[in-house]
Amino acid sequence: MNILDKIIVDKKREVILKKSIIPVSQLEASVFFAKETISLSQNLRNSNSGIIAEHKRRSPSKSVINHGFTVEEVVKGYESAGACGISVLTDGKYFGGSLDDLLLARASVNIPLLRKEFIVDEYQILEAKAHGADLILLIAAVLTREEIKLLSEFAKSLGLEVLLEVHNQEELEKSIMPTLDMIGVNNRNLKTFEVSLDFSKQLAAQIPDEFVKVSESGISSIEAIQELKPYGYKGFLIGENFMKTDNAGKAATEFIKQLAL
Numbered sequence: 102m103n104i105l106d107k108i109i110v111d112k113k114r115e116v117i118l119k120k121s122i123i124p125v126s127q128l129e130a131s132v133f134f135a136k137e138t139i140s141l142s143q144n145l146r147n148s149n150s151g152i153i154a155e156h157k158r159r160s161p162s163k164s165v166i167n168h169g170f171t172v173e174e175v176v177k178g179y180e181s182a183g184a185c186g187i188s189v190l191t192d193g194k195y196f197g198g199s200l201d202d203l204l205l206a207r208a209s210v211n212i213p214l215l216r217k218e219f220i221v222d223e224y225q226i227l228e229a230k231a232h233g234a235d236l237i238l239l240i241a242a243v244l245t246r247e248e249i250k251l252l253s254e255f256a257k258s259l260g261l262e263v264l265l266e267v268h269n270q271e272e273l274e275k276s277i278m279p280t281l282d283m284i285g286v287n288n289r290n291l292k293t294f295e296v297s298l299d300f301s302k303q304l305a306a307q308i309p310d311e312f313v314k315v316s317e318s319g320i321s322s323i324e325a326i327q328e329l330k331p332y333g334y335k336g337f338l339i340g341e342n343f344m345k346t347d348n349a350g351k352a353a354t355e356f357i358k359q360l361a362l
């Protein structure tokens with residue numbers, strides 16, 4: 102079994118357990134259910150930098166270690182750097198994240214927050230909303246077209262935006278539907294961990310214009326972004342490059358400053 106399949110098996114079990122102890126009514130009682138969400142897709146359309154900065158402690162492909170900084174320090178740093186939005190990894194087992202991280206991020210910043218998670222069930226979308234997320238990620242590699250449709254419709258009904266992640270043409274063709282806001286091409290193959298910006302370049306032309314294009318993973322230089330922009334990318338999701346430094350906010354600040362030059 103590849104790592105992605107393993108993550109999904111674990112995730113489905115986790116969701117069943119969580120459902121059995123925290124009822125939906127408790128999630129719906131969160132103050133964030135009454136709060137309007139903020140649009141990442143609009144921010145990206147209006148931005149020159151397009152940076153979505155990620156809070157990521159570690160990953161199965163690399164034990165990225167965040168140097169003991171708090172979620173608050175990291176996300177406030179990202180916000181003041183001028184990031185368009187922040188992605189918060191909430192998977193515990195493989196990425197060392199949690200829903201608490203999302204909540205702490207929500208309490209610290211006012212820019213759009215993505216719940217970065219392996220979503221397989223509507224319940225996780227309710228959790229995302231209850232912990233202050235503005236948008237969710239759906240990963241085409243682990244969902245059927247029908248699941249993408251139901252989950253994205255559900256997210257939209259809660260006012261959340263949807264970033265759909267693909268890695269190849271087949272996943273893209275299967276997924277295109279009006280309930281998506283942004284389409285992200287993951288430069289990292291989640292099954293083999295191979296990383297190449299060529300994945301973004303190859304798929305760009307097939308993504309219809311009504312979706313904001315996002316390039317995800319393996320972006321570590323200004324040049325990479327300059328290479329990707331002519332393909333129509335408006336968003337750039339960056340984790341490791343910032344989190345591996347001893348000050349993620351400062352690294353993001355310098356990066357975004359250089360981009361503007």
Ligand SMILES: O=P(O)(O)OC[C@@H](O)[C@@H](O)c1c[nH]c2ccccc12
Binds near residue numbers: 319
């Ligand atoms: O740390 P990087 O290489 O900059 O990548 C960030 C982000 O794209 C990556 O964490 C990611 C993209 N899609 C995912 C799906 C699940 C978990 C993580 C991810």
